[in-house]
Amino acid sequence: MKKYISRVVKVGPYKLGGNNPVRVQSMCNTDTRDVKATVKQILALEKIGCEIVRVAVLDMEAAKAIGKIKKQIHIPLVADIHFDYKLALEAIAQGVDKIRINPGNIGSEEKVKAVVMACKKNKVPIRIGVNAGSIEKDLLAKYGQTPKAAVESAMKHVRILEKLNFREMLISIKFSDVPLMIESYKLLAKKVDYPLHLGVTHAGTPFTGTIKNAIGIGSLVNEGIGATIRVSLTGTPEDEIKAGWAILKAVENRKRGAELISCPTCGRTEIDLIGLTLKIEEALLEIEKPIKVAVMGCVVNGPGEAREADIGVAGGKGMGAIFVKGKVIKSVKEDQILSTLLEEIEKIK
Ligand code: SF4
Numbered sequence: 001m002k003k004y005i006s007r008v009v010k011v012g013p014y015k016l017g018g019n020n021p022v023r024v025q026s027m028c029n030t031d032t033r034d035v036k037a038t039v040k041q042i043l044a045l046e047k048i049g050c051e052i053v054r055v056a057v058l059d060m061e062a063a064k065a066i067g068k069i070k071k072q073i074h075i076p077l078v079a080d081i082h083f084d085y086k087l088a089l090e091a092i093a094q095g096v097d098k099i100r101i102n103p104g105n106i107g108s109e110e111k112v113k114a115v116v117m118a119c120k121k122n123k124v125p126i127r128i129g130v131n132a133g134s135i136e137k138d139l140l141a142k143y144g145q146t147p148k149a150a151v152e153s154a155m156k157h158v159r160i161l162e163k164l165n166f167r168e169m170l171i172s173i174k175f176s177d178v179p180l181m182i183e184s185y186k187l188l189a190k191k192v193d194y195p196l197h198l199g200v201t202h203a204g205t206p207f208t209g210t211i212k213n214a215i216g217i218g219s220l221v222n223e224g225i226g227a228t229i230r231v232s233l234t235g236t237p238e239d240e241i242k243a244g245w246a247i248l249k250a251v252e253n254r255k256r257g258a259e260l261i262s263c264p265t266c267g268r269t270e271i272d273l274i275g276l277t278l279k280i281e282e283a284l285l286e287i288e289k290p291i292k293v294a295v296m297g298c299v300v301n302g303p304g305e306a307r308e309a310d311i312g313v314a315g316g317k318g319m320g321a322i323f324v325k326g327k328v329i330k331s332v333k334e335d336q337i338l339s340t341l342l343e344e345i346e347k348i349k
Helices: 035-047 060-072 085-093 109-122 137-143 147-163 178-191 206-222 237-250 273-284 334-347
Strands: 009-011 014-016 023-027 052-056 077-080 098-100 126-131 169-174 228-230 259-262 292-296 311-315 319-324 327-333
Touching: 009 169, 023 237, 035 052, 035 060, 035 237, 052 060, 060 077, 060 085, 077 085, 085 098, 085 109, 109 126, 126 147, 137 147, 147 169, 147 178, 169 178, 178 206, 206 237, 228 237, 259 273, 273 292, 273 311, 273 334, 311 334, 319 334, 327 334
Parallel strands: 023 052, 023 228, 052 077, 077 098, 098 126, 126 169, 259 292, 292 311
Antiparallel strands: 009 014, 311 319, 319 327
């Protein structure tokens, strides 16, 4: 399949689609009306690389909170709205950067028009989001719960917006079944040229959900499909951002921060390497320098195997040998490995 190059749609300061970077996004799980808690969560997400964030807008109070939230954050904010066009109008008035709403569910043509006019006036794009569970009954009867039905459903919404001469849209088609998700996006990419928002819906817990998303999102991004991704997990939004970045880095689509290389441990390991690696991974999330860090269980193979790493540690008996570019520079006690590594990382230009 030839590379899918979509048209470009602007979301806040970002250009999505075309040859622009694939952006990582997540969704808050706070009550949007609770501005303080929502802002706190978004600021924490920004620190670990969240580039676009979505909030659920369930009522007018939530829609009105958008302006206050926007003032305190630094990344584009998306309002997730179902059915109620008044909430969309209020979110737009409050300065939201994008809305997720399915035009076919808004109701009368007048209401759809009102939302589209407000979006045009304020340069707010719309994401159409079809989920396997939300496919219309007539399409289900005709095609079953298949990629064809999902794509047809998305196209119904697309045509409504195109009829109103509105093309600032992104589209998602989410299945929890990975092969169906992949097939749907590929089918959609043959029919439209809009930027695509990728995700596997209801993917499960961070462990299985990340695997499902990695296969679904990862294989599509690897083929050039996808403008933005959201890894849905039954976990925290932080888990989603971590997974999103890990997926994009694994398919070498984006670079951000440190790359961690760690050994699988074996009978030669004499420190708590698994615990240490998890702590280092957590600490590296906030480091934006593009460095390679190696965490190895032993001095026999450690420094040699991780020679290309900028910095690393090789465990010994209750201690760790800190090495830079494959050469041991000092040895420290096990409880000082983490802080020493972070200090050394700090020194790297
Ligand atoms: S680096 Fe050492 S401890 Fe780790 S797997 Fe290799 S031999 Fe075992």
